[in-house]
Amino acid sequence: MSKGYVLVVDDEPDIRGLVREILEDEGYEVATAESGSEARGLLHARQPDLVLLDIWMPGEDGISLLREWAGGGTPAFPVVMISGHGTVETAVEATRQGAVDFVEKPLSMGKLIATVEQALQQPVTAAAGADGMSAMIEPVGRSTVMRNLREQAERVAASESWVLVTGEPGSGRKCLARYIHHLSPRRGGPLVEVAAGTIAGQSAAEELFGQQRGGRVIPGRLESAAGGTLILDGATDLDGEAQTRLASAIDAGGFQRVGDSQRIPLDVRVIAITRHDLAAEAAAGQFREDLAYSLSVIPMWVPPLREHAEDIPELVSFYVDRLVEAEQLGYRRFTVAAQNRLRNHDWPGNVRELRNLVQRLLVLGDGLDIDVGEVEEALSVVRTGSTEGEWPPALTLDLPLREAREHFERAYLQKQLQRADGSVAQLARLAGMERTHLYRKLRSLGIDPRETGESGGGRA
Incomplete structure (x- = not known):
């Protein structure tokens, strides 16, 4: 055989x-x-x-x-x-x-x-995360706000309504979107995740609707997600052309591939993710008002970690277990004093910052116990800026030219991404780069602006 x-x-x-x-x-x-x-x-x-x-x-x-x-x-x-x-x-x-x-x-x-x-x-999945933790489904936390969030998600999932998920970067917005999909009647269909900033300009129609060239069919985002869910990450990064194309498909209830006359019904649930107030963007003329209404039929808000700090011990335990399993890291445990110190941190990067901190301590630390001193030192590195975030980046003359150039480009784009508050559209303007080329560059350098690491914790 x-x-x-x-x-x-x-x-x-x-x-x-x-x-x-x-x-x-x-x-x-x-x-x-x-x-x-x-x-x-x-x-x-x-x-x-x-x-x-x-x-x-x-x-x-x-x-x-x-x-x-x-x-x-x-x-x-x-x-x-x-x-x-x-x-x-x-x-x-x-x-x-x-x-x-x-x-x-x-x-x-x-x-x-x-x-x-x-x-x-290896199983083939429709939407794997870059950090290997995309299988997480249920947002972690026993606090009142997290219990309420899960209960709301369960009610929302039962409907076909489109959802707008807002919240601070790193708070777990994408985790919530995935959770809704996996609870919904569409869970047997595809889950397609796309960064809104990649759908731009003259290629917007091909990206959204697909194309047919010489008998060859290339499906677009909406067709690929048919029968399932499309997670539109960074919704306010959609440029004007893409907004118009998507709004027209919603209004018509269907679309045609570029170069094809066949009408394809719009059979997808869209869960849009943004850090911005979409209604305010529309009122200011920065976003199509009709599209804003369509995307925000049911608004949901993910609280920042500082508003449910009592969940930190459970989140820490969850991330330790997941990282040990997924990345074969050595097991370590946080002392009670260390957990209390984490609960008193303000967490500007939210759950993603916590996850990164846990990973750093597992990778770099020694011994079974992680005490408060080690946590304090790790938090201090975050406050003062790690080597990866230094600016200007150290000039390393021992590297080959290509590696030195990549070192500078990575540091430059990470710094500009901070200035842009994570917005790829703003990053493209700051860097003077066309968005499609910028996304290719970010991927090649291992920089993920789509927050695929923003899992927010969850249980498979």
């Missing part, structure tokens, strides 16, 4: 032949394609259990194919990228867009087999 059906997409015949030979010897069924068009034909005939996809191919590159298969979410099958020398950064970017792993050329037989086996064991 075959161990799985693997599709290999690479323009080099030697690579295709080598990979086929290796995998068939291991008991896999293998098909090969030398181009994107040939891969589409094979995919149409039969869905593979795994795709090995070359990044650099003439005509159509692997990243474009990956985006097409993901359709704004995650491909229906695991994808492992094949990367040539000097393209590791691009391969890492691909993993952020849905690929589960990558292997480098020249191919190592052992590495290839191990990667394929591991990829086939």
Whole structure:
């Protein structure tokens, strides 16, 4: 019996032949394609259990194919990228867009087999978080405000109404949005998460509605989320063109792919997330009033951590357990005095700041107990600014030029993101960059402005 059906997409015949030979010897069924068009034909005939996809191919590159298969979410099958020398950064970017792993050329037989086996064991999810903790569903906390929030979410989830989730950055807004989806009748459908700032300009129609070119269908965000939920993160970052397109689809109850005459019904629940007052933005002329009404049928507000500090011991325990399990970190426990110190902190970064602090103490500390002195020292580092946040960044002449440039770009964009209060639209203006290019740059540098780490705590 075959161990799985693997599709290999690479323009080099030697690579295709080598990979086929290796995998068939291991008991896999293998098909090969030398181009994107040939891969589409094979995919149409039969869905593979795994795709090995070359990044650099003439005509159509692997990243474009990956985006097409993901359709704004995650491909229906695991994808492992094949990367040539000097393209590791691009391969890492691909993993952020849905690929589960990558292997480098020249191919190592052992590495290839191990990667394929591991990829086939991984479940494919529609909305995985960058920090590996997106499976968290129920917001943590026994305080009155958190109990009320969960009860409200349960009532809201039973309806089909669109929801506007507001609150401070890091407070757990995205966790609440996911929680609502998983409680709703749409939980069997896709959960697609998108940063609103990526839907902009002339490409807004293609991003939202998809397109059809030469018989090839590329679904947009709304179609990818059909039957499920679309989480629109940073809703006020939608530019004017995207606002108009989305408002027209809502008004018509459907849309057409670009280049196609077929009408597709609008079958999606949108949960919008923002830190801003959407009604005030609309009143000031910064946001379409009709779209603001549509997005905020049911408003929900996530409280900052300082307003439910009594939940901190439970949150700390939760994050320790999750981080030990997810990242194989050594277990450590917080003393009562350390927990009390955490309860008295003001937490400007909210739950995300707490989670990062717990992770830092697990990674850098020694010994079983975390005492109040160690907590105080960690909080002091946060107040004065860590090495990652230093400005101006230290000039390191020992690094190769490319790494030194990346070091500066990462520090520069992190600093500008702070100035922009997390708004990608404002960051684009400060940095003088076009938004789509800016998002690619942020992903390549490992900077996530979409707050995928903003889980807020939760129970799977």
